[in-house]
Amino acid sequence: MMKQVILEMKNITKEFPGVKALDDVSLQVIQGEIHALCGENGAGKSTLMKVLSGVYPFGTYEGDILFQNKRCEFKDIRQSEQLGIVIIHQELALIPELSIAENIFLGNEQANKGVIDWNETKRKTIELLKKVGLNESPDTLISDIGVGKQQLVEIAKALSKDVKLLILDEPTAALNENDSENLLELLLELRKQGITAIIISHKLNEIKKVANSVTIIRDGQSIETIGTADITEDRIIRGMVGRSLSNRYPDRKPNIGEIFFEVKNWNAYHPLHGDRQIAKDINFHVKRGEIVGIAGLMGAGRTELAMSIFGKSYGKKISGEVIKDGKQVQLTDVSKAINQGIAYVSEDRKEYGLILMDDIKQNITLAKLEKITKRQVINEYEEYAEAENYRKRMNIKTPTVTQTVGNLSGGNQQKVVLSKWMFSEPDLLILDEPTRGIDVGAKYEIYTIINQLADQGKGILIISSELPEIIGMCDRIYVMSEGEITGEVSQENATQETLMKYMTNSKG
Known part of the structure; x- marks a missing residue:
């Protein structure tokens, strides 16, 4: 029997200012299979799925999407959902203060002449919860159930939209072993019912357990697609990291x-x-x-x-x-x-590392003001001299330390953050x-x-x-x-x- 292709993404290229996130990526998914997407952080997996589901609308990327042999030009996520493509993001999109039933039918209310039919809503919720193996009352608040059960509510919500292609982005990242196991079993069960799924996961043992095929993405490009017989952890790892290390690190x-x-x-x-x-x-x-x-x-x-x-x-x-x-x-x-x-340089320099409206010298001295303060008065001459010293030592590309930090490039901002913590004279x-x-x-x-x-x-x-x-x-x-x-x-x-x-x- 000829395997039917449910989804084809051809030559997808997506650019953000200064970065090519996807570079001519192609992907083919067979109807009724679980297709895994693998790659390192930042390889472009989530970006590709956001293109597919209309989070990044038609016109913001190059390339074609064919779903059930029809060319798709999604303007937003609603349009892709109408065709049965449903994405569940890593950060769950449930509203904690609402009940399970309210969350499942949010934006898809079971209404009669504009009035919500709560009996129908609850009846359908009970049916959907049974499908995902969740034994909870439709009236239970989301805030009262754990992350594992919330993930199942998200899947029930997807099923309520008559899902044909379910996309799960790192579905087990926040789950314990037991909940992860249940979720994988559910995916296998849904596959038997004819639902096609794309799963993004870092956990290779899980991929081996459920996937029929694996596409590896590296540095924004599709490297290869592996069929069931060839799925081994070593093969996936080789595809994910197979790049040479040239002399990018100073000798020490x-x-x-x-x-x-x-x-x-x-x-x-x-x-x-x-x-x-x-x-x-x-x-x-x-x-x-x-x-x-x-x-x-x-x-x-x-x-x-x-x-x-x-x-x-x-x-x-x-x-x-x-x-x-x-x-x-x-x-x-x-x-x-x-x-x-002890000093900690945060991964989010804009949020935790710098005050973007202030100038370089104020940012550098921030973590240890007492070094340049006498009787609670900042010695501005000393502050300037210290900052100037770091500007030269760290090769911060700016004519003056009175320059606003928000106007610097990412690399120079990072040098200011490092200067700030070096000024505090840490041991670690x-x-x-x-x-x-x-x-x-x-x-x-x-x-x-x-x-x-x-x-x-x-x-x-x-x-x-x-x-x-x-x-x-x-x-x-x-x-x-x-x-x-x-x-x-x-x-x-x-x-x-x-x-x-x-x-x-x-x-x-």
Whole structure:
């Protein structure tokens, strides 16, 4: 029997200012199959699905979409849903204050002459909940059920729209093992009922379990599509990371000293979902002059871990010990962490790292104003001199330190953030995605600065989603998956394949 193609995306190209997110990507999905999309963070998987579902409307990309042999030009998400293409995003779109029934039929109300028929709404909700195996009352509020059940409500909502193609973006990223298992079983059940699905996932064991075929996307291009017989973790990893590492990292001869910073038995929970653990029994250490990496996929808990340590600025029910220079320290708030010589450079420099309306000098001195203050008065001459010193040292491309930070390029903004934290004279510098959104030339300069700081005997902790960066910069690497450290790898043993194996595994 000839397999029918339900969806074809041809030569899709999508550009954002200065970035080609998708470059001539093609995808073919067979009716009644589960098709997986794999690729590293930033490869373009979600962008492709947003093009398909009309989040990025026709006219904002090049290429063609054919669904059930008809050419589609979706202006918005409603149009794609009318044809039965339904996307469930990683951030669930449910309204916590409304009931399950209200959420399922929101925008698709069961009404008679403009009046909602609540009996019909609840009857249909019960039917849909049975289909997804969820035993809850239609009147239960979304805020009263866990993330696993919320994910099932999202799928019930999709089924209410007579779904033909269900797209799931990282559906199990926030779920525990049990809930993930249930969700995968449900997908297999829906496939039996003839529903086609596209699943974006980093968890290779899950893909092996449910997918009939896998398309790998790398750096905005479709690399290959693998059929059932060839789906192995090694094959997918090779496709995801198969790029050569040229000389993008400055040479360095590490001079590593004693352990000076340790975290022991560290546990933390999500600030809103109190039953969800974001850090599970974490133990790690950093030596003087050492650059240590933390690798992991999106949702692994790397940023949450770093923020929970840095003055408990994220998470609830945080427990465990932090030992610095042999003594236990209490990092109960951010200012205590700074005073203990710890700095955290956030992945979101605009939100947490800089005051964009202020000038360079004010931003640089912000984390340690007391250094340039006498009797609560800022010495402006000293502030200017310090900032000028960092402008030269860090090669911040601007004629004057009175320039507004918001007007600088991404790379120069990142250098201002680094200057700010270097001014606070830390012993441990936690760098979260230090080169995100920065061009190759500026990256090299930032790597050089990181190496210089390590050479001064400081400890550096780098969180990065770019495996080549982690391998190219770090002396030792911890790997996280689902809130746990699943492996520790020395630089000489670090390959992208090894790290990816630990990143896509739970403990063990």
